[in-house]
Amino acid sequence: MRSDNGIPVLRGRRREQEALDDLLRDVRSGRSRVLVLRGEAGAGKSALLDHLTGHARAGRVVRAAGVEPETEIAYSALQHLCAPLLDHLDRLPEPQRAALATAFGLSSGTPPEALLVGLAVLGLLAEAAADQPLVCVVDDVQWLDRMSEVILTFVARRLDAESVALVCAARSPGDEEILTGLPELRVDGLPVADARALLDSVLPGPVDDRVRDRIVAETRGNPLALLELPHGLTSAELAFGFGTPSTTPVVSRVEEGFRRRVAALRDDARLLLLAAAVEPVGDVTLLWRALDRLGVGPEAAEAAEAAGLVEFGARVRFRHPLVRSASHGSAEAADLRAVHRALAAVTDPEQDPDRRAWHRAHAALGPDEDVAAELERSADRALARGGRAAAAAFLERAAELTPDPKTRAVRALAAARARFDSGSPAAASELLAAAELGPLDPLGRAGVERLRAQIAFALDRGRDAGPPLLAAARRLEDLDLAAARETYLSAVGAAVHAGRLGGDVRAAAEAARGVPAAEDATGALLTGLTAWSLDGPVAAAPLLRRALEAVASDEDLRLLWLAAPVALEVWDATAWHRLTERAVAVARRTGALSLLPPALAFRAGALVYAGRFTEASDLVDEADALGQTTGLPPHPFASLVLAAHRGRDLPAEALLDAAARDAEALGEGWQLGIAGYARTVLANGLGHYPAAVRAARLAIGHEDLAVADPTLGELVEAATRTGETGLADWARDRLAERTAAAGTDWALGAQAVADALAGPPGKAERRYREAVDLLDTDLLGLPLARARLLYGEWLRRENRRADAREQLRAAHEAFAGMGAEGFAERAGRELAATGETVRKRTVEATEDFTPQETQIARLAAAGRTNPEIGAALFLSPRTVEWHLGKVFGKLGITSRRELAAALRER
Template sequence: MQATTNGGAVRGRRRELLGRRKEQRVLDELLRDVRAGRSRALVLRGEAGSGKTALLDCLAGRGSRVHILRTSGVESESEITYSGVQKLCAPLLSHLKRLPEPQRAALNIAFGLSDGAAPDLLVLGMATLGLFAEAALEKPVVCLIDDVQWLDRLSGLILAFVARRLDAESVALVFAAREQDCGDVLRGVPELTVPGLPESDAQALLNSVLVGPVDAHVRHRIVAETRGNPLALLELTRGLSPAELAFGFGGLSPAPLAGRVEEGFRRRIAALPRDTRTVLLAAAIEPVGDTVLLWRALRLLGVDPEAVMPAETDGLIEFGISVRFRHPLVRSAAWRSGTAADLRQVHQALAEVTDPVRDPDRRAWHRAHAAAGADEEVAAELVRMADRARTRGGRSAAAAFLERAAGLTGTPARRGALLLDAAAARAAAGSYAQVPDLLAMAEMAPLPDFERARAERLRAHVTFALEPGRTAGPALLAAADRLRRFDRDAARDTFLTALGAAVYAGRFGGQDLRRAAEAARDVPSGRSFPDLLLAGLVSWVLDGHAAAMPALHSALDAMGAPEDAGLIWLASPVAHEVYRMDLADRMSEQAVCFARATGALSLLPTALVLRADSLLSAGRFADTANLLAEVDAVSQATGGPVQQSARLTLAAYRGHQRSAAPLIDSKLREAAERGDGRLHTLASHAKAVLGNGLGDHQAALNAARDGASHEDLALHGRLLSELVEAAARAGDAVTAAEARDRLAERTAAAGTSWALGAQAVADALAGPPGKAEERYREAVDLFTTETAIEGFRARLLFGEWLRRANRRTEARSHLRAAHDAFTAMGAEAFAERAGRELAATGETGRQHGAGAADTMALTAQESAVARLAAAGESNPGIAAMLFLSPRTVEWHLRKVYLKLGITSRRELAASLHPG
């Protein structure tokens, strides 16, 4: 057996790795799945030198009958937008023509092949998934992505998105990442930990490289100190003298293992001839591994090709079609070994040989690092590259270009402006942690007052994005106040955000909401939707719900321009506040369609959450769950937090106390920690719904009373309705009557069918007993499909009232309807409550027919695909909506047909909605 340099061994033509039987079995299973038509994603996670790259090499060596694609993150390239995914996809560009036009255009723009508006991340993710799927039609595709922690951010997000959407495309993505080094970008992707070698294998590997007599205690100590890390076993012994090997060496080093291994590589590099060190430095800086480009740069540096031989002989680097370092730590050691002058010289040579037309980004980046001091020409070029990066969707890259440009300009005011632009780009990219330092540096420059106000606004916006509680409100208000002197629209928009922040702070915000409204009241008003929305919200705060009704209705009626969708996070709660569920439903549907059509990633998560709220009100629990799963996918792709109100309410309506109660309690704690009063009220509402569904009306009363103690936008009326029911059923007639009267003040002002229906139920529960039947009948007639769940709750309450009046026959029709509806929805607690009442009339709840049972056997993904197919959507259309590949949609449909016992789309509608 001959040991390889990466801790593996060569046995015949098949590479084996010492101590990696389990890992190799997992990789073999992955290959079998891909060859069989299934897709897989896997993260190999371990410390530097643990053997992740060797496992990727092993997988590549076994990948017969599959197309192997490779890319690797490079630390010096981590700010160049799409560099990782571009390298991975380059061999597949011949398949671009088979993608839908929006996806094809997005990839062309992202890769710099054409100009156009910035492509959205989700569109790029779908395009990358589609490209892999199209290539896999010819031969299964296996993508190997090494050093994920050093991929540029957008490449990491795109590939992680693809990994979560793989299903039936014959595609595998295998990532190698250091422990804890890639944040949450790969959260949810299956992982395989790559630990150190077991002691026997570690000893065998160590024996393969030790020469001469070695003390047994020293062997054991080396294995213990390296914890079986293969690269460390091979490299750390190189620095030990014969005496140290024979008699022992110093105590365990406190330095991190990766640092000691890299230091060993640096010593080996330092011992090489100067020209060889230059070759390694140039190869480390040139991240693509372009051999031709590298040799052109080395010729400019006066380095002969023979200079590479000592490094190749020492096993540090391989030159072939592309350049490959033995290990990423060799690249890192070579890069860090260069002096500042050496780095500038190599960057200058690489800049001169990089094509300014085909690759202007890298050329500008090299020129920037070649500059020894202020260079306005290079700074201007970097600003142009930042603009180019923004048009391609690369906000992180734009920020990096702007930061570097700021360091190269000699004008303090210009430097401040560039740093402020860089901070805005970092915020737009979601890299919020880097914004405060950039703003602090920008504010050290002589910024004009308007730019200082802009900096204040940006700092407050970042705070609000990270913590939508009371923290951001005062800062947003101060920024809005300063901006009103310079830019009315910017001031108005900031006042709106300040009001929104105070709405989220709710009960924890003290007087913040009133202060924000008073400050915004004298902002000059226009007739645009943002102007009317601000005026309506100011009136709601200062004048009260009833007085603000006309202004709020006017604002909602004015909404319609595409750019208005960006304010749906405030507009939708306003629609709920005025009891216009039909409008809230339409707004959320339009917002989702707009976001998907335009690829507006910043809008889509919020639009999906609001759409989920509307579907939940209509009793469409399965669709709600599907949307929430989509929200999770988007949130994981972007890393941005989204408050998912529907998740709490859905858990409450499903009525599983063991799962819902801990979720609600955790959100109550989170709300208190963050000062997020709106989240507290949402959790209180969910707790009240859960209690009323389970028949624990005292618990519902306590939760509803707590939630209704503060008037939260869009939530207060709902809490009052829960409070009326809970108090009436718990025997607290006084509280029920008070809540009914408070609700009447709101519903009378709104006057919509939803408002009148909610009031009719409250009157029936807590009003004059002689009017109860009349009010229940009105309620049943007033609720519409958009408020179906409240309509069936009204029928349940009416059926209970009739049963208690000993009118069993009449009660059965309402209780049966409620029971069947709640059962179909999945509102189990309310269904059981209706079933108990139905049993008390002498009838039991009806069982599902066979068709319904088969439908319930569908997974959430299969159900979503089936519903869209039944509605007439094509496979590509379904794929775009659910962020799947068309091939996966086809696979899901085959499974749906099998489960439902049908053979075509024509039979879907009848199977999904029997009878």
């Protein structure tokens, strides 16, 4: 039923309608809102979307829907949503404009990364909403193509102050992994009274009350089931059908009802419905041209409309998506091929070559090289637009249709690579098995081995990942030296990851040493890590420093996962900061979705040691959120080290315990070592020195990259506090070999601290002063504060209270400002012991900015424009402007000119 203005009147949906009305009010007031409607098929999600769009007065509405036949066409749903808004494309910054135009096939260019496309879509929605609120509605998101899903999830998490509503409808159960982490509204069955009233409106005649109650109970108030299940049945049939409880799911029974109604149509009407189901965009003109080829006339449409299954207007609209699936699922294979053949014939090969190729592929009865080659060209176009999942689908079907076994194997291997790059390693494994059936040449077989090993490493970075990578590297030696070096580096890295839980780093390094060296970043890093594995950290130090120089001049971020720990291994704070800062900047600029989470995690680690905990925490949170989107979790180093230095014992212990359990389960010994180091830091900060000794002993039980050296420093501190002087001396001397080889100020400062703690008492003060001088840099705010704390504790024990207060006060203020609560309390206790009253101060007491406001304020103070800040933080410029307004209000200023001074004063 519809009201006078055509808006549907819904029964039993007051709660849902009020939620949607609230959403519209917020959007009209200048805020953005996101909402996902979740419910089973037929629950009324589409009707609620119609209610929303009908009430979106004084605003613009754009709609799109996932379509099952389009799930493999990259950006298809997103392009439908954005098409009406492309008149705002010229307002976007050039990189975003080019990325979106390339993704949508409007122009050629470098394949865009997903994050850059997401930022462009975010900007496009913001620009479209600049003059009037914008309501974006996406139905059937369970059938979105992968890239549209990724981009919409990205945009939804960043909408804030643009006057944009994004409301999506998703089917459940089965869709729980789609658009996760967003505000949701469950759409359940109607209340009993409303369900009965709706059922009464369609019953063919009087029905026993008990039968009516059974129908309502078994449908659980599902509106579509209540409307459709009784359709075409007599009272007797209804009584019989519902006389005993049914175990068939409601959705299946509704779809079966639609199948019966489709089957009851005459042949031409069924063929029309099938053609409409296969043609995904509802193009009436194209559909009629195809139907003309099939010999289907207008009278078939009249029959289908009279049956209440479809409507023909400006576009074709099914009664419900289940009608589409019912028609498609009940079709004969010959009819389905005929429909695809007709649609391929009427699809313009210049304007829409990919859909034409897809229709031709489904029309093919057997192998067809012409169609396979056309699909391969479609895959190339998809890759050029950044659609790796779509390219994989085209290549997979191309391989199936390829008559020549050798060419078929090559295409299957290419499809596997595309599946892997698109984030579907399991599907890639199946395609690899198909590729192996063909007569691949030696390079192709080596490629299969290499990809299989990479898949194994992506799925499991533990003990089982290294051997297949090593085998693939050996096979590649005589075929492709560059690929062999890259694969050997992955094999060594996998062994480093496995560590004490089964990683044979020495075996991998011995095999890699036989490969001719190279001066590029991959070759230099392989040489350095090979030396580290076989010759020890001291001998490897100069080679690792040379490798960092090579990586610093290389734009390829794929080496970051090893290069960042190497910078830590050789105590090079400058390289660590430069490398991670550039990695985040490049990943943000290019939108490298799979590379940004690890870049953020390693950058956060660098910021922890700089004492910038708030910024580090923001990056850890962002990395975790992106990891959920990509399915590739960030490296745990930053989150563990941050928790340890914050010193909140119970949350940190829980996080460390979980990390250790995960490491044991996955066979990742490196993570176990990092957790042990972090546990040592936590215990030292809290003054639990025996626990710190125990944790350090476990952590240094294996030579983990970037773990052993800092843990030795922690062990020196803990052992001196527990009176284990022999252990402290051993740790100090072992550390000295490594810090001397590194030779950086950070290394020498750490060694000075160790010498002051465990060296000759007469040299302690001189070594403490040297440590403070060497570590006095913005990059090492945390080690500097710890050196001051230890120096102050030593001065207090020497009964030099005035001097102790100077060092302890500086340490306490630094720790409190960072948020290092454990160390701050330890410094406070020492300071109180000198007779000074300690003022309680934590970072929370002085900060009333949100983390996002903090980031925006810092960037604005540095002179960045709103579009530049938005690009850096993946926000729209309007959201940046809105947050800056809140920052100005909190600071009591009115312009950017006052911002830097106001921040310094705070």
